Amino acid sequence: MDTALAPRRLEHRARVTACDEVARRTFRLELHCPELAAAVRPGQFVMIEPRAGGDPFLRRAFSVGDALPGPSGAPDRIVLWIAVIGKGTRALAERRPGETASLLGPLGRPYDLGDPAKPLLLVGGGIGTAPFPLAARARRAAGAAGGLRALFGFRDAGAACVVREMEDLGCPVTLCTEDGSAGAKGRVTDHIDPLLAPGTSVLACGPNPMFQALDRHLAGRGVPCQVSTEEPMACGYGLCFGCVVPVKQGDSVRWAKSCIEGPTFPIEAIAWDRVRSIH
Amino acid sequence: MRPRMEVALGPLRLRNPVMTASGTCGSGLELAPFADLSRLGAVVGKTVTREPRIGNPPPRTFETAAGMLNSIGLQNPGIDRFLSGVLPEVVASGYPFVANIAGESVEDFAALAARFEAVRGTLPVAGIEANLSCPNVAGGLDFSVDPRRAAEVVGALRRATTLPLLAKLSPNVTDVRPLARACEEAGADAVTLVNTYLGAAVDWRRRKPVFGRVMAGLSGPAIKPLALFQVWRASSAVRIPVVGIGGIMDAGDALEFLCAGARAVQVGTALFRTPTAANDLLDGMERLLEEEGIADVNDLVGTLRPRAEPAP
Ligand SMILES: Cc1cc2nc3c(=O)[nH]c(=O)nc-3n(C[C@H](O)[C@H](O)[C@H](O)COP(=O)(O)OP(=O)(O)OC[C@H]3O[C@@H](n4cnc5c(N)ncnc54)[C@H](O)[C@@H]3O)c2cc1C
Ligand SMILES: Cc1cc2nc3c(=O)[nH]c(=O)nc-3n(C[C@H](O)[C@H](O)[C@H](O)COP(=O)(O)O)c2cc1C
Numbered sequence: 001m002d003t004a005l006a007p008r009r010l011e012h013r014a015r016v017t018a019c020d021e022v023a024r025r026t027f028r029l030e031l032h033c034p035e036l037a038a039a040v041r042p043g044q045f046v047m048i049e050p051r052a053g054g055d056p057f058l059r060r061a062f063s064v065g066d067a068l069p070g071p072s073g074a075p076d077r078i079v080l081w082i083a084v085i086g087k088g089t090r091a092l093a094e095r096r097p098g099e100t101a102s103l104l105g106p107l108g109r110p111y112d113l114g115d116p117a118k119p120l121l122l123v124g125g126g127i128g129t130a131p132f133p134l135a136a137r138a139r140r141a142a143g144a145a146g147g148l149r150a151l152f153g154f155r156d157a158g159a160a161c162v163v164r165e166m167e168d169l170g171c172p173v174t175l176c177t178e179d180g181s182a183g184a185k186g187r188v189t190d191h192i193d194p195l196l197a198p199g200t201s202v203l204a205c206g207p208n209p210m211f212q213a214l215d216r217h218l219a220g221r222g223v224p225c226q227v228s229t230e231e232p233m234a235c236g237y238g239l240c241f242g243c244v245v246p247v248k249q250g251d252s253v254r255w256a257k258s259c260i261e262g263p264t265f266p267i268e269a270i271a272w273d274r275v276r277s278i279h
Numbered sequence: 280m281r282p283r284m285e286v287a288l289g290p291l292r293l294r295n296p297v298m299t300a301s302g303t304c305g306s307g308l309e310l311a312p313f314a315d316l317s318r319l320g321a322v323v324g325k326t327v328t329r330e331p332r333i334g335n336p337p338p339r340t341f342e343t344a345a346g347m348l349n350s351i352g353l354q355n356p357g358i359d360r361f362l363s364g365v366l367p368e369v370v371a372s373g374y375p376f377v378a379n380i381a382g383e384s385v386e387d388f389a390a391l392a393a394r395f396e397a398v399r400g401t402l403p404v405a406g407i408e409a410n411l412s413c414p415n416v417a418g419g420l421d422f423s424v425d426p427r428r429a430a431e432v433v434g435a436l437r438r439a440t441t442l443p444l445l446a447k448l449s450p451n452v453t454d455v456r457p458l459a460r461a462c463e464e465a466g467a468d469a470v471t472l473v474n475t476y477l478g479a480a481v482d483w484r485r486r487k488p489v490f491g492r493v494m495a496g497l498s499g500p501a502i503k504p505l506a507l508f509q510v511w512r513a514s515s516a517v518r519i520p521v522v523g524i525g526g527i528m529d530a531g532d533a534l535e536f537l538c539a540g541a542r543a544v545q546v547g548t549a550l551f552r553t554p555t556a557a558n559d560l561l562d563g564m565e566r567l568l569e570e571e572g573i574a575d576v577n578d579l580v581g582t583l584r585p586r587a588e589p590a591p
Contacts, residue, residue, distance in 0.1 A: 006315075007311070007312060007313050007314050007315050007555075008312055008313060009313075010313045010554045011553060011554060011555070049552075054345070054500070054528075054552075055344075055345070056342060057342055057343070057344070057345055057346060057347065057499060057500075057552075058342045058347060058551065058552065059551075059552060104554070231337060232337075232338060232340065233340075234340040234342075234347055234349075234551045235550070235551035235552075237309075237313070237554065238305065238309040238310075239303055239304045239305060239309055239310060239550055239551060240303065240339075240340060240349070240351075240551055241302075241305075241325075241334065241339065241351045241354050242337075242338075242339045242340035242349065242351065243337075243339075243340075244334070244337055244339065244354075245337075246336075253333075254333060255333055255334050255336070255337075255354060260309075274336070276337065
């Protein structure tokens with residue numbers, strides 16, 4: 001077989017290097033996997049086996065939150081931020097350092113970080129803040145002369161995560177919570193306007209209702225915004241046709257596989273009135 | 280010594296008995312970047328229909344104990360765009376490809392087969408698998424429960440093409456044998472079974488079904504014992520080869536199906552967990568056969584009981 005066409009290995013064995021509760025029902029899982037850490041781009045995700053042995057049966061999708069440099073300076077670990085929802089995420093929260101885990105990745109279309117000379121705003125809702133340290137790192141590597149900020153919204157102070165990591169990477173975070181227990185009171189759409197300096201692009205990740213609110217809020221204002229959708233996936237790499245999202249096509253929609261056409265999409269590409277709320 | 284792995288499904292000669300199952304790796308182009316499909320017996324494409332189908336709104340999949348439910352709704356670009364936009368790339372990629380088709384009428388099936396027959400000179404497929412059993416579209420089921428209707432479809436396909444013809448059957452029947460026999464008599468070269476088992480999932484707090492159509496198709500290891508039984512039963516009723524599917528995850532599973540009467544197997548849901556599942560399974564089969572001193576994979580087929588013994 002022509003080596004140029006040799007299949008790319010998607011499955012990787014990683015070693016758990018840390019697993020800690022960092023916010024209420026939210027874990028930071030760090031995995032040693034140099035190949036993945038070197039290849040992954042902001043907005044991409046992995047499909048991880050919650051535990052060995054096929055129970056739960058399917059893998060689970062997680063944004064790669066960060067890629068950490070090893071002793072040589074090259075990235076050798078990835079970080080996932082995991083909100084505990086059901087049995088898969090519960091099993092992941094119980095992973096211990098030294099264990100191995102099987103992952104597929106890197107998967108999906110990364111965010112387009114755009115022109116580093118222009119301002120970029122990272123908008124995260126809840127566990128949707130997860131992908132942004134990697135974005136901040138990549139932006140910094142590109143020489144982010146245009147400025148980088150984050151706007152993170154959480155239900156309350158106990159749910160806040162990923163804030164310190166962003167600040168450590170030199171990205172100031174505007175924090176808001178629905179109950180006002182940390183940062184400003186309200187939701188991200190209540191606080192976004194002062195952060196939209198002329199020429200700003202937005203990268204957003206969070207629950208579907210947040211995207212719907214953002215879509216209404218930004219409509220017609222000429223602010224480029226990419227979102228990362230969160231539709232349940234069986235395979236994560238284009239086989240099953242399960243994780244579809246409604247992409248506008250004229251007056252109707254087509255169901256696009258979010259695992260390979262996405263998970264990142266321009267916000268205006270999605271027919272938000274046809275999107276359901278996952279939780 | 281490496282075992283001989285070639286098998287024949289009537290006129291369809293396969294390098295080995297391992298295929299991918301319809302609807303679980305698109306046209307194969309989706310999986311080709313991650314697994315060497317040219318090593319497999321064949322890739323069976325996702326069902327193609329005459330008209331494009333946008334498919335069902337999500338949710339489309341739901342995890343279950345040892346498997347999953349799906350209700351994709353036969354999303355596909357339709358035969359015109361399949362032939363112009365997909366098949367040329369598939370043929371150029373060089374892996375053996377079996378086209379899977381479904382229709383809402385006998386005429387639909389025949390017209391689809393005629394299209395593959397017509398492009399045979401330039402875009403040859405290795406065979407056609409008629410999906411007589413998709414549970415996720417209205418009207419799709421009667422071909423799978425009524426032997427007379429199944430025979431009409433297979434007969435019409437047989438007249439429309441001389442390509443190798445596989446009839447894919449549903450397990451959602453009391454007895455699959457009359458259906459398998461009807462397909463054999465109408466000219467099928469092989470029968471494939473099983474398609475997914477009908478199932479449902481319920482969100483009791485909202486008093487709502489998870490799937491818009493309530494029913495969905497169950498696949499994965501959860502159905503393996505059920506599928507194994509259907510394959511054994513069907514293979515006792517027909518002389519044409521049987522292709523076994525249902526929850527095959529590893530080489531041992533595949534060899535069980537061969538032993539129960541399957542001449543070849545298809546791997547479906549396993550691919551969702553492991554991109555190289557079919558390739559790994561093939562390697563494993565060769566190793567296990569060699570360990571057992573079985574020189575030819577065909578020697579295992581139907582060894583569960585004498586193949587010639589008529590069904591009761
Ligand atoms: C591209 C992508 C990136 C994601 N990134 C993150 C992340 O960085 N951090 C994080 O905590 N979560 C993330 N999620 C959501 C995460 O995959 C689900 O929360 C998780 O699969 C739930 O599994 P469970 O077994 O605990 O829940 P259960 O409800 O028991 O899961 C049952 C099934 O539904 C699926 N499922 C349930 N909820 C979701 C959901 N919200 N999204 C997708 N699938 C779901 C599961 O994968 C599983 O197949 C991401 C999802 C996608 C699609
Ligand atoms: C997501 C999904 C989509 C499927 N789509 C089709 C299809 O389009 N046509 C078809 O004949 N079978 C389809 N099937 C059925 C499979 O080909 C196979 O018969 C079934 O899944 C059992 O095998 P498995 O347990 O190995 O998956 C589909 C199965 C799944 C899981």
